[in-house]
Amino acid sequence: MTTTVTATATDVAAPPRADAPVELVRRPGRWIDGWNPENGEFWQAEGRGIAQRNLRWSIFAEFLGFIIWQLWSIVVVMLPGAGFDLSSSQLFWLISVPSLVGATLRFPYTFMVAIFGGRNWTIVSAALLLIPAVLLGIVVSNPETPFAVLLLVAALGGVGGGNFASSMANITYFFPQKEKGWALGLNAAGGNLGTSVAQFAVPIVVTIGAGATMNVALAGWMWIPLILVAMWGAWRYMDNLSSAKADFAGSAAALREPHLWVMALLYIGTFGSFIGFASVFPKLIADQFPEFSTFQVGQAAVSLAFLGALVGSLARPFGGRLADRFGGARVTVGAFAVMALGALSLIWTLPLQSFWVFLACFLVLFAATGMGNGSTYRMIPSIFAARGLATGAVPGTPAGIKIQRKAAAALGLISAIGAYGGFVVPQVLNASQLATGGYTAAFYGFVAAYVGLMVLTVLVYVIPRRSLAQQRI
Template sequence: MSSTTDTSRTGGEWLESWDPEDEATWDKGLAWKTLWVTTFCLTLAFVAWFLPSAIIPKLNALGYDFSKSQLYWMAAMPGLSAGLLRIVWMTLPPILGTRKMVALTTLLLVFSTVGWGVRVQSPTAPYWELMVLAFLAGIGGGAFSGFMPSTSYFFPRRMQGTALGLQAGLGNFGVSLVQLLTPILIGLGALAVFGGSQELEVAGKANKEVWFQNAAFVWVPLMIIGAAMAWTMLKSVPIKANIKQQFDIFGNQDTWWMTLLYIMTFGTFSGLAAQFGLLMLNLYGAGNEEIVRGSGATAEVLIQGYSVPDPVSYVFLGALVGAAARVVFSPLTDKMGGAIWTLISGIGLIASISFTMTALTPDTSSAEALQGGFDRFFWGMLAIFLFSGIGNASTFKQMPMIFERRQAGGVIGWTAAIAAFGPFFFGVGVTLFGPVAFYGIGVAWAVMCVAITWWRYARPGAPKPG
């Protein structure tokens, strides 16, 4: 991950004398082609990573019988896997090169995706097997820490806020894409080339015939196409850095400060995106025994006049808002600097998390009170996604400005790896502490990060403005 090329890697897929800071020789077309091909594959990686979040809330309705705790742990597993695998993937760009890394990673996405498509067709899979599939889905999250640093090699520092923001933001759209399209795809019997239909029992509603395998199988051809595009269209920058050299980032204190800040932003985004549906279900829907008793068409809605929300109609909006914010605000971070927007992100998260906390204990005294609580919960969650998305853009602008090129790629990979544990820590935190206490921890974390941002990066005369 040095700006110095490795002359032992020349010809074929390996570029020669690559220096994006030299306008005279920089191949702008190749840089943007790399961005778009890699972004297409990254979007599919996020689809694979968050496919379980679209399926898990419906497993019991499909005939499985898991407890709330088991479902939270299952939804958390892709986050644990992604965090661990990102530590691996962050070392791959200098070792494999962009072409091999992107192509092979995209092919690996097929395994977990096919597995979910098979196992939703009959409620017979043991819990451990679904946990293994959830773990393998984390490969899609692990890819981020390889794809982003490798793309940063192709662009000059003045454009990295925009380039990385576009790639990460459009890649993040994979989350909302899978959550938005799942309820549509499962209703299209004509797409069900493999397997038959299932009976979906939704609390308070008539049973529904669905083809849940469509939610997984439809992405497999695109993953194969993406791998083929990467193999035939991409090149690799011969960055010279062995494993030992890559880990010298840990001697720089800003690696640790930026890790804390990215946990606040992407950790929040990924954690909420993975758990949004389950949280909504258990607070305001069929998972709350104080609101609904029973399941399927025979379910009894205890609060008359209250319409139980279907999570699949709402959850995609959170990831959509967060991803859009990352794309829209990335050019602004290039113009104004990242630190000021990280500060705004932190302050916004303090306010929005605090607001949402008022709706984490549903008032079941009346339909009006319950509906009002759900409205506060929903809009508060969207505000959290908005400010986390802004912070995702701004922190990725800061890192290339704070660190020299070789270290910047490593720090991007490392911070992304740690923040990818968001779905895991959110699921575990809600299970162990309850939503209110865990959101309170989130407020305290954001307060700490605002102080760090102001002291280290945003105040006049800050040691590392960026």
């Protein structure tokens, strides 16, 4: 094993075999050629340290991406108190449009690492977060700001949602197959926690020392130093891998696979529900229990809305672990069942007008969405592996490699499609409020959707099927 420093470009063909000797070639701009984490000797001696260093800064950058993506979820409940005269429907649009933009950006962001390099794109994608953060600080300072301008700035926050796709795509190249699951799980969990941190920290910062007023502009300004740190850290400590390749053919093949669309639908139900409910939870609390919207602790205001995103984020790894033990389809069925019961419990207990019962029901719902996130994501490689067995695509053969490429592409595509749930959930609640003056109809709709998705999972993935080689998914 050798490490060479040179300024010449090298061949960036397919990665060598696991037993092939590793010769790292470092080029200016922190480019690394010859990366092969499957070589055990190289991985233990040098590769693991490099990969973990890149993972740490990737998590930090993605964490900030989720914060900016979901920042308006907590800002909107503060706008009326800051002098803005907006309807409830307009507030729902400010909540949901970042998810719409973020989900759409996940498609091109998936390929940016291969085009520009993981380090380079992390710097760029972190720098893009400065735009919505700065503009938010400007537009919320003036209550006369037109709604269209507020909506545009909220939409720009969607760049943070795209970061997930590029971050996950980058990290998958650094780790060997046996450690990808853990590394990607940490990367995803670190990002998801950004929603909770934003909803916890923003009310404190904008109210502390402000007396009877709120300095809502700080909701944007407060993240700028951390974004600059993320840019510096990516520039100083991350690397570009020349082995990172854009697999457009694999993505096109995955889009023709019916199971991709079935799993995308299931992921809208799990992750889409998580990110959708996380974004509207502060507003739902303010609408149903305004006296509990914030709690005064000294000079600062604290919102309990952050608990929903926190519980859902922490539950995600356990969903993946249970899927490893019992099968992803079974855990997903259980998650949808609990989600349906949680939504029903909300409908049944709302007449009690008990905030604590309302909070408990929602935390159960959030925990189930988190578990479902982990289990559905774990199902994807299992499904494609089963498809390979059913079609005789043996691992290592050209047909087997084609299946692996489709599975890898499907992970990114499904994560992008699932994120549209973050737009759908708030808009369903908005439509319910406009049509009926309340949210009960929307939650009945969610119950029906979860039951339907549960039945779909049973029929397609729990019952053994010849098309999946009778495998347990």
